[in-house]
Amino acid sequence: MKFDPASNIQDLKQFGEFGGVNPSITDSSTFTFLRTDTMEELFDHELEGCFLYSRHWNPTNRYLAEALAAMEGTESAWITSSGMSAITSVIFQLCNSGDHIIASRTNYGGTFAFLKNYLPKFNIKVSFVDITDPESIISLIRKETRLIYCESIDNPLLEIANIPLLAKIADEKNIKLIVDNTFAPMVLSPAQLGAHIVVYSLTKFINGKNDCVAGAICASKNFISDLSDINQGTVMLLGPVLDSLRAANILKNLHTLHIRMKQHSKNALFVARKLEELGLPVYYPGLPSHPQYDLMNQIMNKEYGYGGMIAVDIEPPEKAKMFMENLQKNNVGYLAVSLGYFKTLFSHPGKSTSSEIPREFQHEIGLKEGLIRISVGLDSDIERTVKRINISLKDIDIKTNEIPDSDKT
Numbered sequence: 001m002k003f004d005p006a007s008n009i010q011d012l013k014q015f016g017e018f019g020g021v022n023p024s025i026t027d028s029s030t031f032t033f034l035r036t037d038t039m040e041e042l043f044d045h046e047l048e049g050c051f052l053y054s055r056h057w058n059p060t061n062r063y064l065a066e067a068l069a070a071m072e073g074t075e076s077a078w079i080t081s082s083g084m085s086a087i088t089s090v091i092f093q094l095c096n097s098g099d100h101i102i103a104s105r106t107n108y109g110g111t112f113a114f115l116k117n118y119l120p121k122f123n124i125k126v127s128f129v130d131i132t133d134p135e136s137i138i139s140l141i142r143k144e145t146r147l148i149y150c151e152s153i154d155n156p157l158l159e160i161a162n163i164p165l166l167a168k169i170a171d172e173k174n175i176k177l178i179v180d181n182t183f184a185p186m187v188l189s190p191a192q193l194g195a196h197i198v199v200y201s202l203t204k205f206i207n208g209k210n211d212c213v214a215g216a217i218c219a220s221k222n223f224i225s226d227l228s229d230i231n232q233g234t235v236m237l238l239g240p241v242l243d244s245l246r247a248a249n250i251l252k253n254l255h256t257l258h259i260r261m262k263q264h265s266k267n268a269l270f271v272a273r274k275l276e277e278l279g280l281p282v283y284y285p286g287l288p289s290h291p292q293y294d295l296m297n298q299i300m301n302k303e304y305g306y307g308g309m310i311a312v313d314i315e316p317p318e319k320a321k322m323f324m325e326n327l328q329k330n331n332v333g334y335l336a337v338s339l340g341y342f343k344t345l346f347s348h349p350g351k352s353t354s355s356e357i358p359r360e361f362q363h364e365i366g367l368k369e370g371l372i373r374i375s376v377g378l379d380s381d382i383e384r385t386v387k388r389i390n391i392s393l394k395d396i397d398i399k400t401n402e403i404p405d406s407d408k409t
């Protein structure tokens with residue numbers, strides 16, 4: 001049977017205390033016990049249906065975790081207070097002093113800064129690689145290497161990681177493959193393609209409302225159990241716990257994710273094609289001009305499209321800035337970082353979300369100064385939006401192919 005993330009979520013039966021169609025929100029940090037013995041036992045090992053303290057497990061967070069595990073097809077999952085805490089907890093759980101990580105050189109700016117600036121404090125070494133070059137990855141794996149880290153669709157250049165191939169390399173060398181799937185929930189199912197651990201910033205598409213920050217880790221039962229171990233587990237001891245009221249909201253939003261992803265993808269493909277027709281350099285995995293277009297078609301869950309993220313180069317960078325201000329003025333969306341929102345958001349990665357990446361390195365990975373990242377919204381009439389984009393382009397006076405006359409005023 002075909003793996004379908006949305007159907008897996010739909011099949012869950014999670015009821016509220018009085019038969020509510022939504023699970024009850026457990027608004028408690030601690031839980032009572034009838035017998036002292038049970039409490040003592042729970043400190044030793046997990047007891048089915050028994051909760052101790054909300055930094056460990058909270059029933060509401062567990063409902064959300066179950067739903068995310070269903071979406072990814074993993075045995076288990078864990079909810080964290082941010083995408084960054086999901087990423088950093090996984091890495092700290094797997095690595096000790098002296099260990100080595102292979103990471104894609106194009107990653108979310110915060111992830112890059114953590115790997116490059118923070119891990120040296122713990123004597124954990126990181127090699128940054130071109131994730132589309134498996135030979136160089138294999139050549140860098142050594143005795144101390146614990147994991148390969150990458151994003152499924154990366155930030156901000158929208159390169160596609162060959163997850164099945166990376167998983168094969170990781171399996172052969174007995175190391176873990178960690179994939180950040182924040183840009184492509186439902187579009188890609190990394191665990192089904194062989195990734196060992198999938199991390200998310202729920203802040204983005206999954207919640208989709210830009211009203212909170214949250215994260216998740218989808219993995220095997222064993223890994224989640226190690227991660228939450230009372231004496232040794234990273235999430236238990238560092239404590240990045242999400243509040244249960246927020247978890248309940250995110251869970252409700254997760255149930256409409258499949259519809260939203262389809263609309264984000266449909267709109268993004270339309271905008272990407274139109275920008276490319278104007279002769280602009282566009283990065284979008286749904287365009288045949290994208291270097292990993294064929295790979296994307298092989299590994300994606302087709303019905304969800306190619307995702308909602310586009311990047312476009314507007315040079316020189318001064319014009320890129322004017323263009324973004326025009327987009328906001330013409331009500332295409334907002335000049336803001338973040339993504340996966342119902343409205344279109346655009347920013348300038350070189351100077352914002354990827355500014356942690358040094359300029360020379362930005363240059364090396366092909367991140368141009370005028371690159372604009374667009375998270376395409378859920379617009380009902382995307383043709384109307386494209387007209388507004390064309391108007392925004394018109395008065396920055398850059399060289400493009402002919403903009404239709406009706407869109408110039």
Ligand SMILES: *Cc1c(COP(=O)(O)O)cnc(C)c1O
Nearest residue numbers: 082083084108182201203213214
């Ligand atoms: C936003 C983001 C993160 C960090 O998530 P937070 O929820 O902001 O901590 C990590 N990875 C990617 C790809 C992101 O877009």
